[in-house]
Amino acid sequence: MPANLPPVYHAAEKRYRQANTPEEKIEALREMYAVMPKHKGTDKLQADIKRRIAQLKEAAKKAPAARQIPQWVIEKVGAGQVPVIGPPNAGKSALIAAVTHADVRVAEYPFTTQAPVPAMMPFESIQIQLVDTPAWSPDFDVGWIPELARRADACLLLADLSDTGTGAALQFIVEAMEARDVVLIGEVPDEREGVEVCVPTLLAANKSDAPNASRVLEETEQVFGRRFPICPISVEQNQGLDIFKRALFEVMQITRVFTKQPGKDADLGEPFVLANGSTVHDLAAKIHKEILANFKYARLWGASGRFQGQRVGEDHVLADGDIVELHTR
Ligand SMILES: Nc1nc2c(ncn2[C@@H]2O[C@H](COP(=O)(O)OP(=O)(O)O)[C@@H](O)[C@H]2O)c(=O)[nH]1
Ligand SMILES: [Mg+2]
Structure with a gap:
């Protein structure tokens, strides 16, 4: 039976894999456990997550507070x-x-x-x-x-x-x-x-x-x-x-999106880099939470629009190379 894990599960799982400390790992595993559907198809996974939490707790007891970031963690810069x-x-x-x-x-x-x-x-x-x-x-x-x-x-x-x-x-x-x-x-x-x-x-x-x-x-x-x-x-x-x-x-699987200010030319220098399938909402969230909070509509030039300068809402899915003008209240 497929597990049908929801997106929030995968988000927590991503935090788990990117965690640097046992505490962060345990927190993410708990979240994964909390949000996953509990049925026969996930029995094995439930047991697996519980086992991992127990192992991490056990390891933390033995080697307390090794908080150093390992030397192989390289700070991410650029598009990926x-x-x-x-x-x-x-x-x-x-x-x-x-x-x-x-x-x-x-x-x-x-x-x-x-x-x-x-x-x-x-x-x-x-x-x-x-x-x-x-x-x-x-x-x-x-x-x-x-x-x-x-x-x-x-x-x-x-x-x-x-x-x-x-x-x-x-x-x-x-x-x-x-x-x-x-x-x-x-x-x-x-x-x-x-x-x-x-x-x-x-x-x-x-x-x-x-x-x-x-x-x-x-x-x-x-x-x-x-x-x-x-x-x-x-x-x-x-x-x-x-x-x-x-x-x-x-x-x-990334989408490059350029932004422009109303009445000005697009900034074709450095695009925002989003996961494929991202929406105007995701773009606004990435730029600034105030822009997201005050979002009214966007204008769009590029492959995802039906015509150039099309007015779109938050749910519009962006395409690689799109130019977006965000309008706020
Ligand atoms: N024939 C050939 N040799 C190559 C090529 N690319 C690298 N090499 C040689 O392969 C050897 C190993 O290269 P290196 O980059 O140090 O390998 P690494 O151990 O994977 O980092 C060197 O002698 C390179 O000159 C290639 O396209 N063709
Ligand atoms: Mg080498």
């Missing part, structure tokens, strides 16, 4: 945070160096990157925050990468097309994530069960210039083609990087 995750030598650092202005170390020997390193990737009107991570493999277990992924807005998995073992290496990562309740998936389903966190993920397949690349790409597609969108690139030869940026933007 995207860890770049993959096996050793896939070219994670090389990719980040190619698409950002950051100085990340690229090396022919594995395990060059030891701590998460954030870097901004410009994409059209926005900046996406990529986070370089250490290579993750059975020989080198980086336990905090799932924690980074859990809080992320999307993930980028990087395959190495010069390595026939890249499919198995990625499989290891995907499964190790799932063991920590982090599910990497191309498109997050609307209806979900359980406490797992789904993170929208793009698979970029690097080194398409390598001798056996097309065969390895085919194998990678066979294993992961239904799970992730796959985007072949060659960082070294600067191939496919524009398509890659667009594909990552698509996976993130």
